Amino acid sequence: MKCLLTLLMTAFSLFVCxxxxxxxxxxxxVQFDHAEMALWEMHTKEMSTPGMELNxxxxxxxxxxxxxxxANRLMKLLVKPGSYDQTRALLYHYNLVIEFINDSTAVxxxxxxxxxxxxxxxxxxxxxxxxxxKGKLNKRLLHLxxxxxxxxxxxxxxxxxxK
Numbered sequence: 001m002k003c004l005l006t007l008l009m010t011a012f013s014l015f016v017c018x019x020x021x022x023x024x025x026x027x028x029x030v031q032f033d034h035a036e037m038a039l040w041e042m043h044t045k046e047m048s049t050p051g052m053e054l055n056x057x058x059x060x061x062x063x064x065x066x067x068x069x070x071a072n073r074l075m076k077l078l079v080k081p082g083s084y085d086q087t088r089a090l091l092y093h094y095n096l097v098i099e100f101i102n103d104s105t106a107v108x109x110x111x112x113x114x115x116x117x118x119x120x121x122x123x124x125x126x127x128x129x130x131x132x133x134k135g136k137l138n139k140r141l142l143h144l145x146x147x148x149x150x151x152x153x154x155x156x157x158x159x160x161x162x163k
Contacts, residue, residue, distance in 0.1 A: 027122045027129050028079050030107055032100035035071035038063040039150040040095045064148040066098075074098065074140055078109065078120065083137035088130060089115035095158070096141065096150075111141065113154065116161030138162040 042058040066074070077083050094110035094117070110119045111133065120129040133141070141162055145151040151159070 027120055027125075027127045028075060028107060030100065030102065030122065030124060032071070032075075032102045032106055034068070035066045035074065035098060035100045036063055037066055037144060037148060037150070038097045038099075039145075039153055040097060042093055042095050044092055046091050046093070061153060062148075062150060064150075066144070070144065071100065074144070075100065077137045077140055080137075082135060083133060084118070084131040085134040087132045089117050089132065089161070091115050091117075093117070094119065095154075096145070112161055113141075113145075113159050114157070114161050133162060 039061045040058055041061050043056060045054050045056055089112070091112070091114070093112045093114055096111040096113055098109040098111075099105045100107040100109075105123050108121045108123060110121075111117070116132045116134070116138070118131055118133050122128070142151065142159070145154075
């Protein structure tokens with residue numbers, strides 16, 4: 001009986017992961033003309049020091065347009081289930097924003113380089129996906145940040161989530 005229950009739970013967990021994997025691929029299936037990557041400075045109440053005045057803000061620091069080849073390569077990684085580790089940090093924070101644009105923003109990808117959290121929102125149909133990045137996706141994000149001189153605007157601590 002215990003063996004049967006274990007087998008059923010394993011099969012169920014594989015089915016649930018398959019649903020998540022196909023869901024984020026559907027969110028990312030959009031046509032886009034170009035993609036832009038922006039570094040933001042963000043400070044939330046969770047990042048405030050206890051006893052100090054709450055100081056919440058967000059501002060864009062720098063923005064670059066990706067080449068078509070870079071945008072396509074990044075999109076391919078975003079669609080792959082192996083780019084995510086099915087976890088999520090509690091801290092709400094993002095500082096790297098990638099927008100895939102077709103007339104207006106079609107898909108917005110928000111990444112926290114501190115935690116590795118990733119939020120993907122399809123602005124056309126309103127669907128979203130939340131997870132945590134890993135592997136080749138992290139390497140590609142770091143590569144793009146180096147190429148567009150975004151990485152030098154961050155401290156070593158600020159990159160812990162995508163190393």
